[in-house]
Amino acid sequence: MTGISIAIDGPAGTGKSTVSKEVARRLKLAYFDTGATYRVATLWCMREGVDLAQESDVAALVETMNVSLVLDPRNPRVLLEDEDVSSLIRSDSVALTVSKVATNLEARAALGQWQRDVIAAELEGGYSDGRGVVSEGRDITTVIAPDADVRILMTADEEIRVARRAGEGADLATVREAVLGRDKKDSTVVQFHTAADGVHTLDTSELTIEEAVQAVLDLVAEVR
Ligand code: C5P
Numbered sequence: 001m002t003g004i005s006i007a008i009d010g011p012a013g014t015g016k017s018t019v020s021k022e023v024a025r026r027l028k029l030a031y032f033d034t035g036a037t038y039r040v041a042t043l044w045c046m047r048e049g050v051d052l053a054q055e056s057d058v059a060a061l062v063e064t065m066n067v068s069l070v071l072d073p074r075n076p077r078v079l080l081e082d083e084d085v086s087s088l089i090r091s092d093s094v095a096l097t098v099s100k101v102a103t104n105l106e107a108r109a110a111l112g113q114w115q116r117d118v119i120a121a122e123l124e125g126g127y128s129d130g131r132g133v134v135s136e137g138r139d140i141t142t143v144i145a146p147d148a149d150v151r152i153l154m155t156a157d158e159e160i161r162v163a164r165r166a167g168e169g170a171d172l173a174t175v176r177e178a179v180l181g182r183d184k185k186d187s188t189v190v191q192f193h194t195a196a197d198g199v200h201t202l203d204t205s206e207l208t209i210e211e212a213v214q215a216v217l218d219l220v221a222e223v224r
Pocket of ligand 1 (some may be wrong): 039098196
């Protein structure tokens with residue numbers, strides 16, 4: 001028997017990472033943040049000084065990257081050449097640049113293959129011992145794991161997403177520009193605003209984290 005595959009997509013600020021991690025923790029599954037693969041690839045390209053406009057050079061460089069992922073939902077980590085870059089990949093400079101790598105179709109193909117391999121490994125063994133994996137991103141329900149057991153698109157009103165990302169004291173206009181600007185660039189290659197056939201939509205605008213976690217657990221219970 002293989003493990004369960006849960007795929008969760010959606011734009012920034014829907015609560016998708018928080019909910020995915022919590023669902024993985026409660027079900028003792030691996031947690032796979034596919035956004036981290038794009039972020040670490042971006043950090044690697046920035047460090048190596050490749051011209052991000054040269055798409056084939058970027059894709060070739062991405063293939064040489066030496067990364068390992070720790071899929072622990074309590075403490076997910078990304079190691080680049082054995083250096084823990086889990087915080088660095090969340091920096092503004094990476095966030096502002098990541099769409100350049102994510103919209104490079106050659107680099108996307110390489111990262112997508114890696115993601116499929118990670119998911120396949122978790123369904124048979126890996127960190128979760130074969131219990132399975134919660135994978136989150138933008139195209140997991142449609143391109144990377146269209147055959148996942150549970151597929152969910154998380155959405156939320158734009159202003160709510162911006163406010164969640166901003167937190168206290170932040171300049172809303174700057175955060176709005178950053179969050180919605182990134183969505184807009186990413187949307188040129190992946191569609192993550194409306195659910196594909198067979199994908200459940202979960203609008204978290206009016207939900208607490210706990211309610212959103214419960215809603216996902218309810219959908220998992222239906223297939224288990
Ligand atoms: O989810 P997160 O904000 O960390 O994702 C970072 C970036 O990685 C996104 O803005 C997008 O450019 C890219 N991404 C993607 N496809 C995915 C996951 C992330 O293009 N499945």
